[in-house]
Amino acid sequence: MTDAEFVRAYEIAGADFTNAGRASTGIKETLKNMGLPSALIRRVAIAAYEAEMNTVMYARRGTMTLRVTPEDVTIDVRDEGPGIPDITLAMQEGYSTATPEMREMGFGAGMGLPNIRRNTDELVITSEVNRGTALMMTVHVS
Amino acid sequence: MADEHYHSIRFDASACHGCMACMRVCPTEAIRIRRGSAVMLEDRCIDCGECIKVCTKNAVVPLTASPAGLGHFDYMIAVPSPALYTQFDLDVTPGTILQALRNSGFDAAAALSWSCGAVTHAIDLFLSEYRGPGPLISSFCPSVVRLVQIKYPELVDQLLPVLSPREVAAREAKLRVSADTGLPLDRIHAVYVTPCPAKLVSIVDHPGMDASFIDSAVGISDLFPLLAPVIRDVQTSGAKVPETETAAGLGWAFSISLPSTLPAEDTMSVWGLPNVLRILDDIDKGKLQRYTFIECHACFEGCVSGALTVENPYVARARALRLQQSLPKRDPVDPADLRARHARGEFRTTLPFAIRPPRPLGRDIVTAITRMQERDRVAARLPGIDCGACGSPTCAAFAEDVVMGEAEQAQCVVLRKEQLEEQAARLAAPLAGTPAGPGSARRSGDDRH
Numbered sequence: 001m002t003d004a005e006f007v008r009a010y011e012i013a014g015a016d017f018t019n020a021g022r023a024s025t026g027i028k029e030t031l032k033n034m035g036l037p038s039a040l041i042r043r044v045a046i047a048a049y050e051a052e053m054n055t056v057m058y059a060r061r062g063t064m065t066l067r068v069t070p071e072d073v074t075i076d077v078r079d080e081g082p083g084i085p086d087i088t089l090a091m092q093e094g095y096s097t098a099t100p101e102m103r104e105m106g107f108g109a110g111m112g113l114p115n116i117r118r119n120t121d122e123l124v125i126t127s128e129v130n131r132g133t134a135l136m137m138t139v140h141v142s
Numbered sequence: 143m144a145d146e147h148y149h150s151i152r153f154d155a156s157a158c159h160g161c162m163a164c165m166r167v168c169p170t171e172a173i174r175i176r177r178g179s180a181v182m183l184e185d186r187c188i189d190c191g192e193c194i195k196v197c198t199k200n201a202v203v204p205l206t207a208s209p210a211g212l213g214h215f216d217y218m219i220a221v222p223s224p225a226l227y228t229q230f231d232l233d234v235t236p237g238t239i240l241q242a243l244r245n246s247g248f249d250a251a252a253a254l255s256w257s258c259g260a261v262t263h264a265i266d267l268f269l270s271e272y273r274g275p276g277p278l279i280s281s282f283c284p285s286v287v288r289l290v291q292i293k294y295p296e297l298v299d300q301l302l303p304v305l306s307p308r309e310v311a312a313r314e315a316k317l318r319v320s321a322d323t324g325l326p327l328d329r330i331h332a333v334y335v336t337p338c339p340a341k342l343v344s345i346v347d348h349p350g351m352d353a354s355f356i357d358s359a360v361g362i363s364d365l366f367p368l369l370a371p372v373i374r375d376v377q378t379s380g381a382k383v384p385e386t387e388t389a390a391g392l393g394w395a396f397s398i399s400l401p402s403t404l405p406a407e408d409t410m411s412v413w414g415l416p417n418v419l420r421i422l423d424d425i426d427k428g429k430l431q432r433y434t435f436i437e438c439h440a441c442f443e444g445c446v447s448g449a450l451t452v453e454n455p456y457v458a459r460a461r462a463l464r465l466q467q468s469l470p471k472r473d474p475v476d477p478a479d480l481r482a483r484h485a486r487g488e489f490r491t492t493l494p495f496a497i498r499p500p501r502p503l504g505r506d507i508v509t510a511i512t513r514m515q516e517r518d519r520v521a522a523r524l525p526g527i528d529c530g531a532c533g534s535p536t537c538a539a540f541a542e543d544v545v546m547g548e549a550e551q552a553q554c555v556v557l558r559k560e561q562l563e564e565q566a567a568r569l570a571a572p573l574a575g576t577p578a579g580p581g582s583a584r585r586s587g588d589d590r591h
């Protein structure tokens with residue numbers, strides 16, 4: 001196949017709720033502009049948004065890197081934050097460590113990571129407590 | 143699809159000064175300034191008319207018919223927007239306005255209350271049976287529908303598949319006239335008196351329908367100068383004018399009259415395209431699913447602030463509320479009749495809403511990847527101040543235009559200035575240490591004269 005690859009990185013600031021969601025909106029617009037199928041874009045956009053909000057809510061800062069090849073759309077999110085002590089537990093629907101403030105804003109249903117898993121074809125999570133979390137999300141183009 | 147890119151406005155290059163006011167205000171970045179005048183990107187325009195509102199040169203021309211250009215048909219019915227009722231002083235009743243329309247050459251003028259009330263009931267019945275994904279998005283504003291079709295293709299199935307009051311009013315009026323006169327339906331012409339050009343889009347190419355029941359549209363602002371004296375004549379004649387409207391229709395001048403059975407906390411009303419864009423963005427992200435129905439209006443004050451209205455929208459809205467109080471409150475709709483009509487599908491659109499994604503950067507994924515890389519390379523060099531002097535609304539849009547071959551990088555005045563300064567520095571370098579040469583002094587002197 002070809003080695004064509006588009007890469008763009010977005011910075012995410014922790015606790016910046018005014019700009020929260022900008023990176024995933026940017027990713028969505030970019031994929032639309034590239035003419036990818038809208039069903040695929042929606043899955044990527046939902047996964048990217050959940051991951052971005054996790055970074056905004058829990059981490060100090062993070063980067064989200066979009067990678068598009070003719071085969072895959074990959075989003076790599078790395079944050080500097082508290083990390084996830086028990087990933088298996090965090091992947092369970094309904095499990096949440098959201099604060100009352102986060103719940104006030106409509107988050108904290110414990111659906112973030114399960115939602116990401118549901119909307120991606122591949123998901124790799126690595127995390128180190130007190131250091132940060134990395135999510136590698138992949139959706140196949142074809 | 144011959145009408146795929148039909149638009150209800152056009153730009154008049156001879157009147158346009160290229161001032162960029164329209165380009166800056168366009169919510170879908172569908173305007174560029176090329177060779178000194180505005181041009182439309184047809185695959186992005188949603189016909190909202192914001193460009194008409196800001197243009198001071200009358201260079202954005204609505205394609206609604208002039209009153210003289212409506213043509214002659216066997217039978218002409220005026221179908222007013224409820225916004226028309228709010229454009230005159232409070233002592234001008236809806237009955238007077240309908241009479242004045244009949245006195246100005248229309249064979250009939252359709253009252254709106256029944257269709258407005260019927261659509262409110264129809265929304266109620268539809269929602270009570272609906273089991274699909276939520277929330278549903280109102281489809282009565284053609285600009286909102288086009289926005290969803292262009293920018294949020296995944297949401298087209300959440301557009302409310304219920305006909306607008308104007309369509310129902312036109313259909314019912316035509317059926318009544320046909321029954322009364324024996325004329326076939328195709329010889330009866332329905333003219334919508336419209337507050338905005340966008341309604342023309344739904345007349346020429348009705349989303350979710352084979353054809354609109356309305357045949358043409360005349361702008362309120364075009365009809366106003368002709369109608370105002372006729373209204374005065376009706377008032378001074380002392381003739382008793384029957385009032386056929388009820389309070390049910392007036393609320394639709396600025397919002398959708400939602401069924402009282404729908405809990406307010408399950409609905410949301412959004413006015414103005416920047417706000418509509420944010421809400422649609424949230425729905426697209428999978429949020430707001432707990433809401434049943436979201437009404438969206440392209441204009442900030444709803445239809446009373448359409449680009450073809452004449453009155454201050456806040457005055458118009460206050461008048462709509464006053465008129466609502468003074469008109470009979472009775473529900474013009476017979477519930478049993480309405481349920482029967484609903485069961486027959488009389489209020490439903492008949493086709494799925496189409497999607498209209500704009501042209502992507504590349505037809506295939508490899509081209510799109512290459513062009514997107516190039517777009518980012520161009521964008522990285524641009525100043526990011528969105529000055530618009532290049533003729534594109536933002537630096538990001540300009541970068542795309544360059545990649546698509548529709549603009550030259552040299553059109554960026556900031557880049558040009560940097561290049562000129564570099565050239566000047568290179569030329570000046572060998573002269574470093576010597577006083578300013580006569581050439582440069584003469585050039586600055588020339589500028590002054």
